[in-house]
Each structure stands twice: as C-alpha cells, then as structure tokens.
Amino acid sequence: MSGNLNLTLKVWRQKDAKSAGRFETYKVADISTDMSFLEMLDVLNEQLQNEGKEPVAFDHDCREGICGSCGLMINGHAHGPDRATTTCQLHMRRFHDGETIVIEPWRAKPFPVIRDLVVDRSAFDRIIQRGGYVSVNTGNAPEANSTPVPQPNQMTAMDAAACIGCGACVASCKNASAMLFVGAKVSQYAVLPQGRPERERRVLRMVAQMDEEGFGACTNTLECEAACPAGVKVSNIQRLNREYLRALFLGTGPEPSAED
Amino acid sequence: MSDINLTSKAPGGPMALRWTTHKNAMKLVAPNNRRKFEIIVVGTGLAGASAAASLAEMGYQVKAFCFQDSPRRAHSIAAQGGINAAKNYCNDGDSIDRLFVDTIKGGDYRAREANVYRLAEISVKIIDHCVAQGVPFAREYGGLLANRSFGGAQVSRTFYARGQTGQQLLLGAYGALERQVDSGRLRMFPRREMLDLVVADGVARGIVTRNLITGEFEVHTGHAVLLATGGYGNVFFLSTNAKGCNVTASWRAHRRGALFANPCFTQIHPTCVPVKGSYQSKLTLMSESLRNDGRVWVPKNPGDKRRPEDIPESDRDYYLERRYPSYGNLVPRDVASRAAKLMCDQGFGVGPSGLAVYLDFRDAIKRDGESTIRAKYGNLFHMYRKITDDDPYHVPMMIYPAVHYTMGGLWVDYNLESTIPGLFVLGEANFSDHGANRLGASALMQGLADGYFVIPYTVAPHLAGRKLPDINADHPACREALESAEARVKKLLSINGERTVDSFHRELGLLVWDKCGMARNDAGLRQARQRIQELREEFWSNVRVPGSGGSFNQSLEKAGRVADFLEFAELMVRDALERRESCGGHFREEFQTEDNEAKRDDDTYGYAAAWQFQGGNKDEILHKEPLEFEVAKPTQRSYK
C-alpha cells in the first residue's frame, strides 16, 4: 500500500579523502513508500540543489541489484534492514513516518572514502588481478562440451560466482575482512575442472594480496553472509581456508611462473 | 569531410566463406612488433573488456577506461536471459545458417548480411571460450551444457547461467582483463569519462578524459582507439539501462567525423515494471519468458476502477489473443509493445497512471498449480513483489513497455572501423548486426564476438598498413581537444541557472518517449525537433551545476552527458522523420498495414542511414549504405 513519509536523514558528508567528515541532518517530506531508497536520495539531492547546495554523492548504476555499485550503511545495516537486498532494491515502505535514518559509507581501511558516501573499492580489483580468473587466452579453448562438469559442482560454482563485488561483507564485518569475497572467487574455480590447473597459485596469490590491502581476518561471526545481497554463503570461507592449506602443503609457491 | 565512401569492405563470394577469406587477406602485426602499439579501449562491458583482454594477450599495450569504479560494473552485467550460439546441442536442427537467417529476419532486414553471418559463425567459439574461462553455464545431470528456447525462437540455442548470464559472462571477461593488468600489458583507468576524441592527421590517435575523482583532464594517446561504450537508451531518461549509460563517447566521436547510423532504431521491451511516480529513476525489466504463461489483458470498460480479481471474464479484453489468434501473447517484442501502448492511449490502461496492462497468471496457476509456476518464475515474482509490494500469485502483474536497447550506433565497416580511420566501434555502440530490431539473447553474443574474435584480427590492417607517426600530448590536435573539453566543462559550471540537470533530462526523456518512442508520426517528430532545440538552448543558459570542476562531482558528470543527449536527441528524431517507413522498432503511424502492422518499404529505405555532423547548428548530412540481401531474401512478417 502506498503512503507518504516525512523523514529525518543523518547523512555522512565528507569533501574528499583527506578532509574530516561529519553528519549533516536533512528533512525530506512526502516520500512515497513506493520509492526505492536511492530514489529517496534523488529527491533529497534535487532539494539540496534547488537550495543552492551540493548534492550528496553516492555510487549507483544499474539500480536493479546486480552491478554492485551502490552500498550504504543504513541505520547500522549494510544495504539496509532487508536480507538479500541491495540498497537500490530497498524500498521506502520498509520505513515509517517520522523516522530518523542514519546513512553512512562503508567503513574499512582498505575502502577509503572518496566523497560523502562514495568509497574506493579498487582493492577488490587488485585481489582479482592476482588470480580471479582462469588463465586461458582467447582462441585456445577446447570444444565446450569436451569437459563435463557435474551439475552439483556447477551449482556450487554459480552460487559463489553470484557475488556482485559490492563490499557489504567487508562493511558488515567487525574485522573488515574480505574473506567472503575472496572465498567466493576461489571457490568458483576450485570446484570447476577449468580452474584446477592453477588452483594452488590462485589461492596463495589472492590471499597474499588480500592481506597486503589490509583487510582483517575472519572470526566467524557470519555477519558477511547475512549482509550479502547475492546470498553468498560462509561455506566459501571454509573452502578458502581448505584451499589455502592445501596449497601451502602442496608447496606450489605463489611466485609467478617463468613465462609470466 | 564531404566525400564519404560507405563501403563495407566485406568480401564477396559464398557467404559461409567470407569471414575466412577476409581474415586470410588481412595484414598481420608480428608478435615482436605488437608491443610497440598502444591501443585505447573505452568502455569495459562485454565488448570492451573482451577486446582489451584479447589484445593484451596478443602482446599489444592496452589502456582501458571506464566511468564506473570498476570494470566489472559495466551494464552488460544486468543482462538476464542468455546468449545464443548455433551449437545445435539439442539436435533440433539449428545451424549457423539458421541463426543467421533468424537474426536478419528478426532485424526486419535492416542489417548487413556479411556481418550477421560472421556473428552466427563466431557464436560457437564464444561458448567454447567462456566455458574454458570457468563461466558456470547451466548444465544437465550428465554434466554437459543445457540450452533453452528464448524469445519465440523455434530452436533451443540459448545458453544461460541462471538469470544472470550477462553477469557471468562479464565477470569472465573482467577476470581476463584483470589478468592482463597483472601481466603489465594492460593499464586500467576506472572512474574516467571520455570527453573527446583526438583526431590527428585524419586518424584517431587518442582521447581526452576527465578523472572523475580529482577532476583532472588527461590526454591519452595511442595507435588506435576502440569505443565500446554501449547504447543511448538513456536519452529517454527512463529505460532499463544503468543510470550512468550515456552517448557522450559516441557523440564526441561523431562530432569529430564518425558517422552515426540508424539512431532512430531503438528497442522497446514489452514486459517492464510500470512507472510509479514522477520520482522514478529507472525501469526494471521482467524477463519476457513470463509471456509463455501469463495472459495480457485490460478491462473492456475504460476507467474500470474495480480490482482486477473482481473484474469478470466477460469484462476483460485479452487483446493480444484477440488480435493475433495464432501467436497470442507470444508475439514479438515490438508488436506486443505497440499493442499495449495502443490500448493505454485509448484509455483502457490500468494502475494509478493508466499506463499499464495486466499480465495475469490466474489461469496458468489454475491449470498447472502454484508450485509449478513458482518453480518457473519464482525469482521474477519475488523481484516484482520487492518493487511493487504486490503478490503476482494472487494479483495480476502490471506491465508496460520500456526502452531497453538501441540498435543504432556509430557506423562501422566489416572491420568495425568507423569513418574515422583508427577509430573502431564495438558492441551496442556500433550499428551493424541487429538491423531495426534485436532478437533476445543476441546482445551478449554480439558484444563478445566483436571483442574476442573480430577486433583482434581487424585492428591489424590499420596498425600494419597506415603510417602512424609518434604523437604525444603536445601535438596540436591533442591540445585542441583538451582545450575544447576543458572549455565545455568550464561553461557548464559557469551557467549557474535555475534548473537542475535531472529536470532537463526528465523533460527531454518524456518528450522523446512521447514523440519518438513506440510510435512516431511526422507532426509529432517535427514538434519534438523544435522542442529539443528550445530545450537545448534553455539548458545552456539556465542549467545549474553545483560544485567545482576540480573534485568528485556527479552533477557535473550528468550535465555533460545530458548536454550530449540534447544534441543526439535531435539527430534521433531527424532520422525517424527521414525514414518514412515502419520497420522493427521504428514504427511510423503513417506507414502501417490495415492490421496496424509495420509496413516496410525495402525499395526506398533498404539502406543504413549514416549521418554526418556538420558543426554548430547546421543540419547533418545523410549518407546511405545500401543493404543487399543475397541469401536471406526479405519477406513480410505476420503473426495472425
């Protein structure tokens, strides 16, 4: 049922990475319950601009829950109160009239704030660079059906590959750990025959990069799983640990091979 | 500039051998020479990421750019349905020839035959490559790849990864790209907006970008420039595109001399969640597979305010079944979209805005049981409920058409090279393969075909065959492009008027949606053209862009994009005016059959319309590339 809300917003404003930030309080009126959370912020931004102020910066793109651009800490919840939902798919009917909503950026040392609610998540890209792929050059693939993949493995791989790289796992973890993100990518390739040849090298290199970026370590609070909009499970972290130990004992070092 | 020669460079001979013949005749760049060439790739969707990765693998130095914070977020990621390939794994008679003919016919005979054949031919290799990359395509119990039928195709040739095929394919290409970053051959520049193209001595040699974090302008030079910057659907403001999708890179290249082809060919998808209010920021697609079981209807009495479940059978008009008895609810996208619009225009629309029709699963649930329907469409019903708060198991869905894809784009030859030498255009940004209407599950196929398997070959003749003297940022062409980009940004910031960027964009969007959307007519298009000019003028005197140019400024980003949409929109309308026929997504009300179907005029309009920019407010000049159909002979479509 639609209705309209008047809300108080406490929004984190920060000019750039170097400046100190602070909360600003804004009022928005007549917010339709059918709006998405980001549309509510659009309304705020139109209002601010019409008052001659600078709008609140926030990352967003597809607005259908798949690109992973958006991500806000809303009243202490990554992506807001709903499970399996990105900020763009969160709707205002989840809030009530007169409510105060606290909106913050992801906070983690490896995710420095760029401006307001926008953070730099390039650390994720650098982790992927170290092994989030199968090293196959265009042109030298065999016939697609030459390697059967058992359906359960394909399902497990798909569950893990559903990660949208939004960073909610890091944001919601008290240790700012990226192990769900890394675990998902390592898992996807660990269970597929295509990923096997560079299995050890992949996990060692990705974990080394993850550590270098300054992410914390998992202490099994399982908050990441609850915050993940794509439903990625913590069993992927266990698989990451397993793969890491396996690689460590098999002794295939993380060093790049000669032809690299 | 005036002596434009639109030759496709596609070789003659038997259709099936053309691509091979062409490849064999092309010049090559030897492996040890490749590292001497620097290639600029703008956009990192399926086409851009796959091209950047493949070229770097071969040994070229590549610089890739995207406006998102990571290449993984390009809008290819949102494609749901699947990717076509003529593998014939289902033993149901599919073949390269059949995929080729289907695509030509689906495009309503406005695509270039040789390109489409090559696309069908390459489709099989794409699947091989993506599987090798670890893309988790759906599989049968035996471990082999599964296929489904999609978009009314008569064979099952669509490969899919749940409802996230675009995401999985893009993450595969993104991984390949990042692997090349690791190798040191590829440098990635995220959060960069391309603001201009550098054309030196008639050849595309670089781009001007703005760093979206710091606001700094940068000149990047290279030996070739590849644009893979997607479509222009956001000219309509509301579309299923991501918010950041824009025409700026293509339009800047167009202003520098690249011809723009068929801008009026836009695809309107029939099954989207309707607009709820004036605050709406984007439209969400519901897979068209829903029409397999859902029945589309409106009340027989205009303005019937009863709840849909209270409207008896006798007061419902299942208009698709009534008008198209044999295809019923499964008519092609363009037909279904136009029919919905017609009903709403006549006052039969439902919902608060009157711009929606019902898609009802009541009979399907009665027939098959709720659990069967849940198994088929559970995730879509869930998504619909999330957005609308309505439960489609009990209340009919409301749907309305929305802009989804643009078939038009920069004109390219068989090598994907535009009319500016050294400027190549890939994926949705070019015009070549889908004619006037794109078939479902073909966009992913084209993006990856261009990036993985066409451009790695076709960039070589340019690099090996042309003199490309060293160039750096001090070259007069670079300085000129840089200065003009800087001046434009400065101008945008200095207007300091009364209206926000979004308010202009919304007004433009409504205007073109109304006059140049699902149905167009001469008078409306003329009005639109007039109004666009006025709006553009107002924009440049009354827009307000807060903040500075030297920082992260999303209003400024939008302002630049909307400014280009305001120029592009006029060309789109102009093209629609000029094409006095109906074909595919372009429906001119004056040109329809007695049954309200699109009426093509192959003799007069059997060409690709390529427009040449003339500078300032001068009218663009139309050039025509005649389209010849040697194999797939044109016929009229009928769905009665």
Add this chain to the structure above:
Amino acid sequence: MKWFIEACASSIGRKVITGLTGLFLCLFLLIHLTGNLNLLGGEAKFDAYANFMHANPATPILEIGLLAGVFLHVAMALGLAMKNTSARGDSSYAMVRSKRGGDHVMSKVMVYTGLVILVFLLLHVYQMRFMKFGAAKGLCATGEPCFNSTIDVLKHAPTALFYILACVLLIPHVAHGFQSAFRSLGLHNERYNGLFNKISYGFALAVMGGFISLPVWALIKF
C-alpha cells in the same frame, strides 16, 4: 619451514595456527582434567598420579610442547586481533547493528577472555610449580607428594574464586574457539554446522564444569 613462515605471515595461516594450537590446548585440557579428577579420589590416589607423571620421561617434552603451543596461540591471536582492529580504520560507524540477528559476544570477547585466561595460567603455573603455598609442603613440580599443597591452593578463597572465574570465561572462549578452529581448518561443512556448534558447547561446558568442580569441592570439603 618456508611454508610455516609464510603461514605465520598470512591471515589464514595465523587463523589456522591459532586454531590448531587451540585444539591442541583443548586436548591438553581434557588430559589435565582427567588427571586432576584423581584429586577427588583422595591423597593416595592423587599423589600416585603425580608421581607417575613425574617419573614419566615424556613429561618435560610435553611441557615444552605445551609452552610452545600456548606461546603460538597467544602470539597468533594477538597478531590477528591487531590486524583486525587496524582493518576497520580510524573511523568507526555511528550506528552498527547485526543483520544476522545474533550478538557476537563470543567472538568479540575472545581476546579479552584470552588475556584473563593467560593471567590465570601464569598464576596457576606459578602457584602450582614454584610457590610454597600455605602450610603444606611439597610441590607438584618436584615429584614430592603434593595433594595437600594443591588443596591449600584450591581452598584459598580468593584464588579459588579467580580460578572459577577463569574457568567460566574459558567456556565461551573454548566454545567459540573450538568450532572456529574447525572453520579455519576448512573442516566445517554446512551440513554439520548445527552438530559442530553443539559439540563445541558440550565440550566447553563439560570440561570447564569438571575443572570448576575441583575448587568448589575443595572449598566445601576442606
């Protein structure tokens, strides 16, 4: 050794070492408890047990192993805790709530419970090994009969209370640590999640209950 150094430097390696040493210490707790329960059997039985342990040439080796285990466990855990604190960065959330619906007392207090237990451990070893406590003679460490001295320690009310407190704190520490260790080792599996949790709590309660019974018994009986 290369792998060991690598492991010590990486987050997962540290988790694994913390977990492995933790499990080793759990095993020790079990053995220690089994031995200590001899106390309930009276002076003769307990002294015989102490004597047996003392005469056993393996004991010093085990002691060194135990010391190394404790050291590694503490060093790795503190290293992880420091890394985790720094990963959150300088600014923290103004508001943070659990989406999972649980609080994370168990996980959050690991370092603190751990530190209290460390203090207890030092005190305990000092009292039992190096200190002549109360009137009774004889140190367990020297192989002399030590039933009476042990009872003296346990019935000393402040000591007994601290021992009980430490054991109570060990319950969440062991319960979370036990299942966490299995996760870190990659042995956890969605199918057995519930079972692992039950085993963890059961083990922690049983072992700690056993230990707590000793000072309680000493306080009541003597």
